[in-house]
Amino acid sequence: MAQTRQQYGPGTALVVVDVQVDFADPAGSLHVPGGEEVVPLVNAEVEAAVAAGSPVVLTQDWHPPRTPHFATDGGLWPVHCVAGTPGAELHPGLEVPADAPRVRKGTGSEDGYSGFSEVDLASGRTGSTVLGDLLDAAGVRRVVVVGLAGDHCVRATALDGVRRGLEVVVPLALTRFVGLVPGDEERARQEMAAAGVQLV
Numbered sequence: 001m002a003q004t005r006q007q008y009g010p011g012t013a014l015v016v017v018d019v020q021v022d023f024a025d026p027a028g029s030l031h032v033p034g035g036e037e038v039v040p041l042v043n044a045e046v047e048a049a050v051a052a053g054s055p056v057v058l059t060q061d062w063h064p065p066r067t068p069h070f071a072t073d074g075g076l077w078p079v080h081c082v083a084g085t086p087g088a089e090l091h092p093g094l095e096v097p098a099d100a101p102r103v104r105k106g107t108g109s110e111d112g113y114s115g116f117s118e119v120d121l122a123s124g125r126t127g128s129t130v131l132g133d134l135l136d137a138a139g140v141r142r143v144v145v146v147g148l149a150g151d152h153c154v155r156a157t158a159l160d161g162v163r164r165g166l167e168v169v170v171p172l173a174l175t176r177f178v179g180l181v182p183g184d185e186e187r188a189r190q191e192m193a194a195a196g197v198q199l200v
Contacts, residue, residue, distance in 0.1 A: 008052035017147030
């Protein structure tokens, strides 16, 4: 476990992406294969970040019951992480610092992939979440992005981080991939690497 830990301290933040029941529990409605395996690894990373004084921020999908993000309304995905339901809660095994902010995304008709930005699927407009402001206020220049899933929300968050001028590290041991389409994992790795994300 120690080998997966990154260096933390001033200027570095840990962003924990969507380690929620619907993704990280085998009984979840959109279980990411192996998603439960990242929980103890992420806990060790949180512990290291907190010990070094780095901020920890968590993201959550927080969808309405009806959204064009869901297959029931024309999207790709089964209904998942509906606001206020048990499936939307953080995995009960996840150790969450008491002062860690939560960035909830996809709360309306947005896609909710990236922790930094959302695309409204009804209008096509892109808007920002509060994540960028939180990191700016903390003087963050480098982010370590972990969680679920590597080919979607982790990928989108990492790419947006690079676009914001941040140094972005994705420890591959601390994510798992959905693989909705064969080859998605490899494409996500290639896209992140090409954008300057450090894959370790």
